[in-house]
Amino acid sequence: MTERTLRQQVVLITGGSRGIGRAIALRLAYEQPAHMVIGYSMNHQAARRTVNEIQALGVPAFAISTDVGKSELMRDLFDQVRQRCGRLDILISNAARTTFRPSMELDDRSWQRVMDMNARAFLLGSQLAAELMREHGGGRIVGISSLGSRYVAPGYAALGAAKAVMETMARYLAVELAPWGINVNVVCGGFIDTDSMRLAPDYKQLTEYIVNRTPIHRLGKPEDLAGVVAFLCSPDSDWIRGQTLVADGGFSLSL
Amino acid sequence: MDRLTNRVAIVTGASRGIGAAIALAFAAEGAAVVVNYLSRKEDAETVVAEIQRQGGRAIAFQADVTDESAVRRLVRTAAQQFARIDILIANAGIVRDQLIAAMTLEQWETVIQSHLRGAFLCIREVLPTMMAQKSGNIIALSSIAADHAGRGHANYVAAKGGINALTRSLAVELAPKGIRVNAVSPGVILTDMTKRVRNLANDEILAQIPLRRFGEPRDVARAVCFLASDEASYITGEVLHVTGGFGL
Amino acid sequence: MTLEMQKPETMSQQDIEQKVRAVISKALELEPDEVSPTASLADEMGAQSLDLLDIAFMLEREFKISFPRTDIMERATARFGEDALVNRGLVTDLGLELLRRTMPEVDRERLKPGLRAIDVTRLLSVQTFVRIVMRLLEAKQAFPRQCPNCGSLMEESEVTPEFTCPQCGTIVPLPSGDDILFEDLIALTADVQLQTEQPA
Numbered sequence: 024m025t026e027r028t029l030r031q032q033v034v035l036i037t038g039g040s041r042g043i044g045r046a047i048a049l050r051l052a053y054e055q056p057a058h059m060v061i062g063y064s065m066n067h068q069a070a071r072r073t074v075n076e077i078q079a080l081g082v083p084a085f086a087i088s089t090d091v092g093k094s095e096l097m098r099d100l101f102d103q104v105r106q107r108c109g110r111l112d113i114l115i116s117n118a119a120r121t122t123f124r125p126s127m128e129l130d131d132r133s134w135q136r137v138m139d140m141n142a143r144a145f146l147l148g149s150q151l152a153a154e155l156m157r158e159h160g161g162g163r164i165v166g167i168s169s170l171g172s173r174y175v176a177p178g179y180a181a182l183g184a185a186k187a188v189m190e191t192m193a194r195y196l197a198v199e200l201a202p203w204g205i206n207v208n209v210v211c212g213g214f215i216d217t218d219s220m221r222l223a224p225d226y227k228q229l230t231e232y233i234v235n236r237t238p239i240h241r242l243g244k245p246e247d248l249a250g251v252v253a254f255l256c257s258p259d260s261d262w263i264r265g266q267t268l269v270a271d272g273g274f275s276l277s278l
Numbered sequence: 279m280d281r282l283t284n285r286v287a288i289v290t291g292a293s294r295g296i297g298a299a300i301a302l303a304f305a306a307e308g309a310a311v312v313v314n315y316l317s318r319k320e321d322a323e324t325v326v327a328e329i330q331r332q333g334g335r336a337i338a339f340q341a342d343v344t345d346e347s348a349v350r351r352l353v354r355t356a357a358q359q360f361a362r363i364d365i366l367i368a369n370a371g372i373v374r375d376q377l378i379a380a381m382t383l384e385q386w387e388t389v390i391q392s393h394l395r396g397a398f399l400c401i402r403e404v405l406p407t408m409m410a411q412k413s414g415n416i417i418a419l420s421s422i423a424a425d426h427a428g429r430g431h432a433n434y435v436a437a438k439g440g441i442n443a444l445t446r447s448l449a450v451e452l453a454p455k456g457i458r459v460n461a462v463s464p465g466v467i468l469t470d471m472t473k474r475v476r477n478l479a480n481d482e483i484l485a486q487i488p489l490r491r492f493g494e495p496r497d498v499a500r501a502v503c504f505l506a507s508d509e510a511s512y513i514t515g516e517v518l519h520v521t522g523g524f525g526l
Numbered sequence: 527m528t529l530e531m532q533k534p535e536t537m538s539q540q541d542i543e544q545k546v547r548a549v550i551s552k553a554l555e556l557e558p559d560e561v562s563p564t565a566s567l568a569d570e571m572g573a574q575s576l577d578l579l580d581i582a583f584m585l586e587r588e589f590k591i592s593f594p595r596t597d598i599m600e601r602a603t604a605r606f607g608e609d610a611l612v613n614r615g616l617v618t619d620l621g622l623e624l625l626r627r628t629m630p631e632v633d634r635e636r637l638k639p640g641l642r643a644i645d646v647t648r649l650l651s652v653q654t655f656v657r658i659v660m661r662l663l664e665a666k667q668a669f670p671r672q673c674p675n676c677g678s679l680m681e682e683s684e685v686t687p688e689f690t691c692p693q694c695g696t697i698v699p700l701p702s703g704d705d706i707l708f709e710d711l712i713a714l715t716a717d718v719q720l721q722t723e724q725p726a
Contacts, residue, residue, distance in 0.1 A: 064579075064583060065579075065582065065583055065586065065593065065595060066595060067592060067686060067687065067688075067699060067702065068699075068702055071699065087685075088586075088685055088686050090580075090583055120576065120579070121576070122574050122575050122576045124574075130572065130574075132554075132555060132572075132574075132577070133574050133576055136576050136577075136580070137576070194526045197488060197523050197526060198488040198523050198526055201488035201489050201490075201522075201523055202488075202490075237453075238449060238450050238453025238454065238514060238515070239453050239458075239512065239514060240453070240454065243512055244512075247511065247512030248512075250508070250509030250510065250511070251509065251510065251512075251513065253509060254504045254509055254510070258500075259500035259501065259503065259504055260500070260501065260504070261497060261500075262465075262489075262493050262497030262498070262500075262501070262520045262521070262522050263501060263518070263519065263520050263521075264488060264489065264521065264522055264523035264526070265488075265523050265526045266518070266519050268513070268516065268518060269513070269515075269516050270510075270512045270513045270516075271512070272453070272512050272514060273449050273450060273453050273514040273515045275515075276446050276449055276450050276514075276515040277450050
C-alpha cells in the first residue's frame with residue numbers, strides 16, 4: 024500500500040544531509056518521487072554523500088546550503104525549489120539546532136536564535152511551502168519534534184519550548200490549510216541514536232539510562248522515525264490531521 | 279500491498295463498519311484474517327467472501343467478546359486455523375446513549391463491558407501465543423470522544439478513556455515480550471452505528487471538521503495498517519488520532 | 527612563509543580583517559567598533575556556541591570557502607590517542623603545545639596547564655577567524671581551476687564552496703576546511719607526533 028506513493032511529487036527535507044533527515048530522505052526516495060531537495064547548513068561533504076545515495080535509488084536530487092533561521096535564506100530556498108522543480112508536494116521540517124543551557128543562562132540572542140531556527144523555521148517553511156503546494160492541489164507538511172516539548176531534559180529548555188511551538192502550530196496549520204488540501208502533522212521522537220548524539224560527553228551513561236527505561240529496550244534509530252514520516256507522507260494518513268505522533272519505543276509512557 | 283504478508287490477525291466486531299474495513303485492509307496487505315462477529319453472520323460472511331474473492335485468506339467466527347469461554351474458542355480457532363496470531367484488533371463494542379441522569383445500570387454496564395471487558399478478555403487470551411512467538415501487535419479502537427467531552431454518552435466516553443489508559447499500561451507491561459500495544463482514536467466516522475446516533479445536526483458537526491467531510495471506515499483502517507506494520511516498530515503506547523482535524 | 531606572501535592577490539589582509547569584523551559584529555549584534563581584533567569572542571563579546579556556528583556559516587558565504595566544522599578535535603584525538611590531548615576535562619601538556627603551534631594569535635598566558643577543554647572555544651578571537659579565512663583563501667587560490675573532465679577554466683559557484691565548469695557542467699568541491707586545517711596541524715606537529723610514538 025505504501026510502495027511508490029510519491030511518484031510525480033517533489034520533496035524538500037531541511038536538515039537532510041545527516042542523521043534523522045538523511046534516513047527520512049532515503050526512506051522517501053524509496054517511494055520514487057520526481058525530485059528530492061536536501062536543505063543543509065555547512066556539512067557539504069555529508070550533503071553530497073546523501074544526494075549521491077538518493078540518486079543511486081534512481082531519484083533526481085540536489086542539495087542547497089541554507090540557514091533556516093534566516094527569513095531571506097528560507098525564501099531563497101523555496102524560490103530555488105520552484106525554479107528547479109516547478110512544484111513542491113512534501114515538506115519535511117527537520118533542521119534543528121540549539122544551545123544546551125539552563126533557562127537562567129539563556130540570553131536574548133540565544134533564545135531568539137533557537138526560536139528562529141526551530142519554531143519560526145517551521146512556520147515560515149509551512150507558509151512558503153503552502154504557497155507552492157496550493158498551486159498543484161495540496162501537499163503534506165511533517166515537522167520533527169522531540170520529547171523535550173513536553174518533558175524536562177537538562178539544557179533542553181529553549182529547544183523544548185521551540186518544539187512545543189511546532190506541535191501547536193501544526194494543529195493550527197492543519198485546520199487553516201485543510202481547505203488548500205494540505206495535511207500537517209508532527210513526529211515526536213524520543214532519544215534517537217545519531218552521530219550528533221554520540222558527541223554528547225555523557226553519551227554512554229545517557230544511553231544506558233534510556234535503554235533501561237525504554238519498554239522496547241533499545242535506542243531509537245533514525246529509521247524508526249523515517250517509517251513514521253513515510254506513513255504521514257502517504258495517502259494512508261489522509262484522515263490524520265494536526266497530530267503529533269510519538270515514536271519513542273514507549274520511553275515516555277512511564278516517565 | 280504486502281506489509282502484512284504471512285501475518286495472522288484477529289479483528290473483533292468485523293462484520294461491518296470500521297472492523298470490516300480493517301479486515302479488508304489487512305487482507306489486502308497479505309494477512310490472514312479472523313473476522314469475528316456477534317450476531318451478523320451474513321455480514322461477516324460477506325466480508326470473508328470479499329477477502330477470498332481477492333485471493334486472501336479469512337474465516338468468520340462468532341463470539342461474544344464479553345464471554346470468557348467464547349473468546350477462548352475464538353483465539354483457539356484462529357491459532358489452529360492459521361498456526362499463529364500476530365495481530366489483535368480489539369474493535370468490538372456497542373453504544374447505548376443516554377443522559378447520565380436517565381441512564382440505566384444496564385446501559386452503563388453493557389457499554390463498559392463490551393469495550394473494556396471485551397478488550398481485556400481478548401488481549402489476555404492471545405498473550406500466551408504472542409509471548410511464545412516473542413512478537414505481537416495489539417491495537418485497540420478508542421474514540422476522540424475520550425478526549426473531547428460531549429453529552430449523552432458518558433458510558434461510552436468512560437469506556438474509551440479506559441481503553442486509552444489500558445493501552446498505555448499494557449504497552450509498558452508487554453514491551454519486554456516483544457508486543458506493541460497502541461490505540462487508534464477515530465473522529466466522526468460514517469458507519470451504521472454512528473449514522474444511527476448522529477443523524478441529527480450533521481451540518482453542525484461537519485463545520486467542526488477541517489476536512490469538511492465525515493471520515494470513512496477505510497480512513498481508520500489505513501492508520502491501523504500502519505500501526506500493525508513494521509514501519510511503526512518504534513511506536514508503542516500511542517493513541518493515534520484519526521479525525522480529519524476534528525477536535526483540534 | 528610570511529603573512530605577506532600568503533596574502534591572496536585579490537584581497538588585502540586589511541580587507542579580510544574588515545570583512546571578518548563586519549560578519550562578527552552582525553552575528554553578535556554589536557557595532558563594528560565594539561569588535562576588538564584580539565578580545566575573546568566568548569568572554570568579552572558574549573558569543574555562544576550557536577553564534578560561532580553562525581559566524582562560520584556567514585564567513586563561508588562571504589568568502590566562498592569551506593569553513594572547518596567541529597571535528598578537528600575528534601580527528602586530532604584519533605591521531606594522538608584517547609587521553610593524549612584532553613584528560614579529565616583538562617587540556618594536557620601535549621594539547622597545550624598543539625594549541626600554541628596552531629593558534630599563534632592566542633596570548634601564551636592563556637595556554638597554561640589547567641585550561642579546561644570546554645574553554646578552548648573561549649580562545650577564539652577575530653584574529654583567529656582572520657587567520658583561518660586567510661589560510662582557506664590561500665588554499666582556494668592554489669586550487670587548480672582547470673576542469674578535470676574537459677580542461678576548461680572552471681568558475682566559482684554562487685553559494686556553495688565549489689567550482690563549476692561552464693563547458694561540461696562538472697562540479698568540483700573545494701577541499702573542506704577541516705581537511706586543510708588538519709593537514710596543517712599534522713605538518714606543524716610532525717616532531718611532536720614522533721615523541722608520542724615513543725613508549726612512555
